[in-house]
Amino acid sequence: MSLPATGLGLGPTFAKARTQGRGVLIGCMPAGFPTVEGGIASIRAMVEAGVDVVEVEFPYSDPVMDGPVIQRASEIALAAGVRSAGVLRTIEAVAEAGAPAVLMTYWAPIERYGVARFARDFAAAGGVGLITPDLIPEEADDWLAASDETGLDRVFLVAPSSTEQRIALTADACRGFIYATSVMGVTGARDKVSGAAPELVARVRRATQLPIGVGLGVRDGAQAAAVAGYADAVIVGSALVRCVLDAPDPAAGEASLRALVSDLAAGVRAPARAQVRAG
Amino acid sequence: MTELLSVAGLLPDPTGHFGRFGGRFVPEALIAALDELDSAYRHAMADEAFQAELARLLRDYAGIPSLLYDATRLSEQLGARILLKREDLNHTGAHKVRNVLGQALITQRMGKRRVIAETGAGQHGVAAATAAALFGFECVVYMGEEDTRRQALNVARMQMLGGTVVPVGTGSRTLKDAMNEALRDWVTNVETTHYMIGTAAGPHPFPAMVRDFARGIGVEARAQVLELVGRLPDAVCACVGGGSNAIGAFHAFIPDEQVRLVGFEAGGDGVATGRHAASISAGGVGVLHGTRSYLLQDEDGQTVESHSISAGLDYPGVGPEHAWLHDTGRARYEPVTDAEAMAAFQLLCRTEGIIPAIESAHALAGAARLAKQLGPDAVILVTLSGRGDKDVETAGRYFGLLTEAEA
Numbered sequence: 001m002s003l004p005a006t007g008l009g010l011g012p013t014f015a016k017a018r019t020q021g022r023g024v025l026i027g028c029m030p031a032g033f034p035t036v037e038g039g040i041a042s043i044r045a046m047v048e049a050g051v052d053v054v055e056v057e058f059p060y061s062d063p064v065m066d067g068p069v070i071q072r073a074s075e076i077a078l079a080a081g082v083r084s085a086g087v088l089r090t091i092e093a094v095a096e097a098g099a100p101a102v103l104m105t106y107w108a109p110i111e112r113y114g115v116a117r118f119a120r121d122f123a124a125a126g127g128v129g130l131i132t133p134d135l136i137p138e139e140a141d142d143w144l145a146a147s148d149e150t151g152l153d154r155v156f157l158v159a160p161s162s163t164e165q166r167i168a169l170t171a172d173a174c175r176g177f178i179y180a181t182s183v184m185g186v187t188g189a190r191d192k193v194s195g196a197a198p199e200l201v202a203r204v205r206r207a208t209q210l211p212i213g214v215g216l217g218v219r220d221g222a223q224a225a226a227v228a229g230y231a232d233a234v235i236v237g238s239a240l241v242r243c244v245l246d247a248p249d250p251a252a253g254e255a256s257l258r259a260l261v262s263d264l265a266a267g268v269r270a271p272a273r274a275q276v277r278a279g
Numbered sequence: 280m281t282e283l284l285s286v287a288g289l290l291p292d293p294t295g296h297f298g299r300f301g302g303r304f305v306p307e308a309l310i311a312a313l314d315e316l317d318s319a320y321r322h323a324m325a326d327e328a329f330q331a332e333l334a335r336l337l338r339d340y341a342g343i344p345s346l347l348y349d350a351t352r353l354s355e356q357l358g359a360r361i362l363l364k365r366e367d368l369n370h371t372g373a374h375k376v377r378n379v380l381g382q383a384l385i386t387q388r389m390g391k392r393r394v395i396a397e398t399g400a401g402q403h404g405v406a407a408a409t410a411a412a413l414f415g416f417e418c419v420v421y422m423g424e425e426d427t428r429r430q431a432l433n434v435a436r437m438q439m440l441g442g443t444v445v446p447v448g449t450g451s452r453t454l455k456d457a458m459n460e461a462l463r464d465w466v467t468n469v470e471t472t473h474y475m476i477g478t479a480a481g482p483h484p485f486p487a488m489v490r491d492f493a494r495g496i497g498v499e500a501r502a503q504v505l506e507l508v509g510r511l512p513d514a515v516c517a518c519v520g521g522g523s524n525a526i527g528a529f530h531a532f533i534p535d536e537q538v539r540l541v542g543f544e545a546g547g548d549g550v551a552t553g554r555h556a557a558s559i560s561a562g563g564v565g566v567l568h569g570t571r572s573y574l575l576q577d578e579d580g581q582t583v584e585s586h587s588i589s590a591g592l593d594y595p596g597v598g599p600e601h602a603w604l605h606d607t608g609r610a611r612y613e614p615v616t617d618a619e620a621m622a623a624f625q626l627l628c629r630t631e632g633i634i635p636a637i638e639s640a641h642a643l644a645g646a647a648r649l650a651k652q653l654g655p656d657a658v659i660l661v662t663l664s665g666r667g668d669k670d671v672e673t674a675g676r677y678f679g680l681l682t683e684a685e686a
């Protein structure tokens with residue numbers, strides 16, 4: 001059963017977290033990794049363990065924004081034969097599990113599917129929005145129209161190298177939240193979340209009222225707490241994917257996923273505000 | 280048509296589009312660097328001192344302008360007058376040196392001292408390492424793992440020139456994956472690093488900038504043909520990989536409506552077999568490596584691997600200006616199979632004593648086809664984009680002159 005899009009997008013999720021004085025935890029997993037059903041099982045475990053929003057990644061042959069971990073997972077998913085239909089099936093499963101689903105997707109698969117058609121099918125599957133790492137607002141006319149028509153959220157990225165003018169332009173085009181990439185680089189868990197992130201978030205705050213999500217590099221609860229101290233959402237990808245990638249069997253993978261998500265969920269509930277001012 | 284042609288000189292538009300093609304499909308993190316590059320390139324193009332410095336380098340270092348050669352023995356065989364633009368005589372053996380010297384000067388103007396490049400067979404990697412040595416830059420070349428094995432000699436060449444070659448083990452382990460890895464490096468090190476893209480593709484301003492650096496091919500040839508023949512050629516032929524030598528040859532002729540522009544893509548085993556690299560002839564419109572153009576992709580938008588005997592044409596995409604020239608009808612694109620290209624390769628060796636790059640042999644095979652259509656009075660200009668030294672192994676094996684073990 002597919003659920004209709006509420007048209008509210010991620011708004012209610014952020015509003016609720018704000019009243020609770022905590023950050024939103026967004027957990028990422030490629031669709032179809034290692035199989036469509038296996039990926040769905042991982043996502044269910046993530047939701048049960050405390051992820052607020054699931055970011056499903058559309059596996060793509062040429063993922064230039066992704067580091068080795070997500071590249072590897074995407075390759076496995078593609079080799080196992082995941083297709084657009086499997087991605088949409090995964091979105092449905094997230095909605096059934098009771099969490100809002102956003103899709104992180106390179107633009108090639110969406111253009112090929114047809115932007116308006118994809119928006120309709122994605123909304124019908126219960127998805128709430130797209131994160132588009134290689135689409136800038138200036139190239140997004142079709143998507144702006146299709147997302148307006150379907151009420152989907154649209155999340156563009158800003159980076160430490162973005163000018164004030166580009167931050168404003170990008171924020172204007174976003175709905176749901178805006179994605180601040182904390183480092184100049186690709187996805188991948190890092191020992192230290194970049195020092196550039198708080199400064200970037202402060203610059204984005206001056207340009208918009210939108211919630212701000214920070215991603216690229218978060219790998220544990222302490223880092224999640226630090227990021228939740230200045231951002232509205234903490235986005236975790238590679239560290240979660242690695243749980244599955246490194247596990248000897250699916251059960252072990254699921255157990256380590258649950259453990260990591262619990263740690264991260266505790267982290268976003270203990271935003272470390274003082275630490276940020278000091279840093 | 281006339282209206283379109285008058286616009287050609289002005290394309291791309293300020294946001295990097297050729298009609299519906301081109302643009303920037305890259306992470307936001309790279310936009311500032313692309314803007315910086317665009318500004319540096321536009322200032323440079325308008326700066327006489329830059330132009331003079333580039334012209335001096337091209338002349339004294341690379342042997343450019345290249346010769347136009349009246350290939351009379353080949354012409355007899357093909358049945359039309361064939362004029363060869365001898366880019367094979369340039370330093371490093373191909374048209375690619377024009378692009379890397381131009382980009383090296385721009386890199387210097389931007390105050391960057393590290394360059395990265397992607398390479399398939401190693402041609403562009405060698406050219407980039409050459410320019411880096413000349414300018415004293417650090418140079419890192421990304422090359423598919425598969426290709427580093429197939430092209431060990433070129434790996435050694437790049438290393439001799441002081442370059443670092445990084446084998447790429449992800450995806451299909453070939454050129455497109457090398458380009459992905461170069462883009463990842465660039466996102467990470469963009470403050471210190473310039474990405475020297477090797478063809479007229481990628482995000483704006485690369486297609487325009489690489490075209491402008493390659494444009495001398497056509498500007499020189501147009502004047503050389505006029506002087507030699509007293510009129511414009513009937514057709515201009517070039518091979519099309521990413522499209523730099525072809526757009527370089529075509530661009531100056533775009534307003535000359537009577538001159539046919541014909542690009543020859545790698546048809547591999549034949550377009551019908553699915554094993555080819557004919558993005559325009561047999562692909563669809565989509566997004567790859569930062570630009571919207573024709574490419575080989577499956578119905579889910581995943582890039583499909585290309586196939587060609589010629590490493591330099593073995594790429595599943597093509598520059599956006601060619602997509603636009605195709606859609607407007609100003610240029611035509613046709614596939615040439617491995618077998619047709621190798622027959623033309625052999626013919627040029629035997630009639631003229633010139634061993635062409637296998638890439639360029641695709642243009643020769645295309646010219647042979649055109650000669651039949653246009654007849655003996657026709658004048659056909661062919662870009663001989665590179666020399667065949669790098670291809671002696673491949674061709675030696677193809678013709679049975681070298682065994683697997685010897686090659």
Ligand SMILES: Cc1ncc(COP(=O)(O)O)c(C=O)c1O
Binds near residue numbers: 524
């Ligand atoms: C000799 C030669 N010709 C042509 C090409 C194809 O590139 P382009 O289409 O950009 O000219 C290459 C690429 O390596 C080459 O080495």
